[in-house]
Amino acid sequence: MSALTDLSIIELGAAIKAKKTSPVEVVKAHYERIKKLNDKVNAYVLLTEDTAMAEAKAAEAEIAKGNYKGPLHGIPIGQKDLVQTKGVRATACSKVLADFVPSEDATVAARWRAAGTIMLGKLNTHEFAYGPTNDSSSFGPARNPWDTTCFSGGSSGGSGAAVALGLAAGATGTDTGGSIRIPAAACGITGLKPTYGRGSRAGIFPLCWTMDHPGPMARSAEDCALLAQPMYGRDPRDVATADRPVPDYSAALKSGVKGLRIGVPSHYFFTAATEEVERAVREAIKVLEGLGAHVEEVTIPDIDHAATAALLIYLAEGTAYHDDWLNDKSELFTEQVRTFLEIGNYVLAKDYLHAQRYRTHLGQQIARLFEKVDVLATPTLPIPAQTIGLQTMKIRGKDASVFGSLIHNTEPFNLTGLPVLSAPCGFSAKSMPISLQITGRPFEEGRVLAVGHAYQGVTDWHKKRPKL
Amino acid sequence: MTSRKPVDPKTLSAVASEIAGLRISAETAKNHAAIYEPILQGIEGLRRLNLKNVEPAVIFHPIEGRKEGGR
Numbered sequence: 001m002s003a004l005t006d007l008s009i010i011e012l013g014a015a016i017k018a019k020k021t022s023p024v025e026v027v028k029a030h031y032e033r034i035k036k037l038n039d040k041v042n043a044y045v046l047l048t049e050d051t052a053m054a055e056a057k058a059a060e061a062e063i064a065k066g067n068y069k070g071p072l073h074g075i076p077i078g079q080k081d082l083v084q085t086k087g088v089r090a091t092a093c094s095k096v097l098a099d100f101v102p103s104e105d106a107t108v109a110a111r112w113r114a115a116g117t118i119m120l121g122k123l124n125t126h127e128f129a130y131g132p133t134n135d136s137s138s139f140g141p142a143r144n145p146w147d148t149t150c151f152s153g154g155s156s157g158g159s160g161a162a163v164a165l166g167l168a169a170g171a172t173g174t175d176t177g178g179s180i181r182i183p184a185a186a187c188g189i190t191g192l193k194p195t196y197g198r199g200s201r202a203g204i205f206p207l208c209w210t211m212d213h214p215g216p217m218a219r220s221a222e223d224c225a226l227l228a229q230p231m232y233g234r235d236p237r238d239v240a241t242a243d244r245p246v247p248d249y250s251a252a253l254k255s256g257v258k259g260l261r262i263g264v265p266s267h268y269f270f271t272a273a274t275e276e277v278e279r280a281v282r283e284a285i286k287v288l289e290g291l292g293a294h295v296e297e298v299t300i301p302d303i304d305h306a307a308t309a310a311l312l313i314y315l316a317e318g319t320a321y322h323d324d325w326l327n328d329k330s331e332l333f334t335e336q337v338r339t340f341l342e343i344g345n346y347v348l349a350k351d352y353l354h355a356q357r358y359r360t361h362l363g364q365q366i367a368r369l370f371e372k373v374d375v376l377a378t379p380t381l382p383i384p385a386q387t388i389g390l391q392t393m394k395i396r397g398k399d400a401s402v403f404g405s406l407i408h409n410t411e412p413f414n415l416t417g418l419p420v421l422s423a424p425c426g427f428s429a430k431s432m433p434i435s436l437q438i439t440g441r442p443f444e445e446g447r448v449l450a451v452g453h454a455y456q457g458v459t460d461w462h463k464k465r466p467k468l
Numbered sequence: 469m470t471s472r473k474p475v476d477p478k479t480l481s482a483v484a485s486e487i488a489g490l491r492i493s494a495e496t497a498k499n500h501a502a503i504y505e506p507i508l509q510g511i512e513g514l515r516r517l518n519l520k521n522v523e524p525a526v527i528f529h530p531i532e533g534r535k536e537g538g539r
Contacts, residue, residue, distance in 0.1 A: 210526065239529055302517060308510030315507075326490070339503070342496070345488035346480060346504055351511050356524030358514060363525070 004029035005166035009223040013071035023059040023074030030076045034167045043162035045139040047121040055118045073116030078168040081122040084203040085109045092205045093137040094127045095332040106203025107235045108214045115230040124158030127337045129207045132182045132406035136334040145466035150385040153186030155179035159217045160187035170218040170227045176207040178410025180215045181422035185380035188424045188433030191217045192224045195442045196417030202237035208317040211414045221452030225249035252446025253453040258292030263373030266297045272408050273382035280426030280434040281379040298369050310411040312355035319344025363416045376439040380422040384432035421448040424461040477501045
């Protein structure tokens with residue numbers, strides 16, 4: 001057997017079920033690796049080793065007695081520090097909440113716990129998830145395991161770095177403008193942002209109530225399917241959750257892409273990307289075509305306003321949530337997040353609502369495309385991960401904001417609330433990961449997972465691991 | 469459609485202190501103006517879109533609460 005920290009969730013689950021290994025061995029192996037490598041990437045901001053070892057022993061005893069809960073029983077995971085877990089400090093990586101200890105689990109954490117996962121610790125995030133780099137955190141930046149001088153992407157940067165480096169088999173992410181997909185792409189792993197309303201936000205510190213989505217991050221679409229299964233479904237604690245059955249995502253993986261109609265937007269997503277990102281993603285689309293998918297060019301007429309609309313919503317909702325702390329504890333925020341929160345004071349109510357009307361409008365335009373195609377394929381990020389602190393760079397000879405570029409391709413799907421999978425599809429000249437973004441119709445998480453799984457069945461980008 | 473002048477630090481400082489109740493220094497106001505002016509330019513583009521008959525993506529749900537006894 002490969003090192004336990006190299007195995008996928010599906011492999012670990014099978015080995016635990018067959019008693020070829022035990023949850024105790026698996027959890028121990030992960031802590032050994034965390035102790036060796038976490039300082040290099042700053043993925044974990046808190047370890048819960050005593051509790052995890054006790055839970056691993058309990059899982060081992062349950063399995064020995066024949067009480068096997070399923071493929072996540074005994075699987076070691078990390079929780080983004082935005083996700084509250086009972087009795088464990090949750091700071092959102094902000095000094096504002098330095099000593100906050102939640103009294104109950106977030107719904108997604110409770111559901112993973114019930115499925116048998118074992119939490120190894122809390123993972124770094126951009127402060128209150130308000131940024132795409134994870135370089136503004138009260139614990140310092142999460143670093144990219146492919147090059148530790150580069151950012152991990154954010155906001156779920158600790159999750160991206162930990163999963164890529166084998167410090168957890170899977171992790172939670174939350175995605176308001178791309179915060180699952182950005183670090184997944186930057187670190188070379190797979191991430192699923194679900195449909196808005198598919199996953200409960202209860203017990204997760206909000207950034208924007210109308211755009212926050214929780215989702216799994218893992219090393220393959222297949223592992224994301226396993227993690228998504230117990231995570232989703234109606235939650236009385238979150239009024240936004242949809243009262244719709246959750247399909248069997250692992251079964252959906254088998255549907256493949258033969259006959260699938262893939263729409264490739266003719267502007268916006270590729271034109272903002274570097275040439276090498278465009279090449280890698282177009283090559284990935286050709287692979288899907290080779291598997292029997294039909295590809296056609298599509299246009300989303302008014303997508304160019306997406307960045308402004310998303311920004312207005314972050315500014316208005318983010319500042320509304322943080323207003324009291326901004327008055328009482330503003331010095332405790334990192335400079336970048338404080339500045340964003342202050343700027344939110346200037347947004348007019350009519351412009352916020354105009355942005356919310358634009359969301360409906362953009363959703364209608366994309367819904368019309370989904371009458372003739374089944375999914376959209378684009379680059380997840382227009383650029384690979386860059387050096388921590390870099391503000392601007394050249395893209396196709398023009399100056400571009402790194403911050404703006406990171407969220408450019410992801411935030412249209414927070415505005416529209418559509419399900420999206422990010423999956424690795426290549427590397428840059430500097431050996432940094434590049435990823436493909438697959439977007440589906442509302443509540444078709446199974447379909448985007450199936451596209452990722454089909455792609456990963458004939459490529460091995462998702463199997464490449466950073467060497468530190 | 470309204471026409472507007474580029475935002476200046478004095479205006480932002482007044483909005484912050486007199487409307488939002490937030491005290492900011494002159495230097496911060498200058499920094500905010502530099503950040504907010506390009507955002508306002510984007511907002512002007514959004515305002516020009518024809519969204520007259522489009523509802524905002526914000527829906528109110530009446531809160532039902534729990535019933536104990538009665539009908």
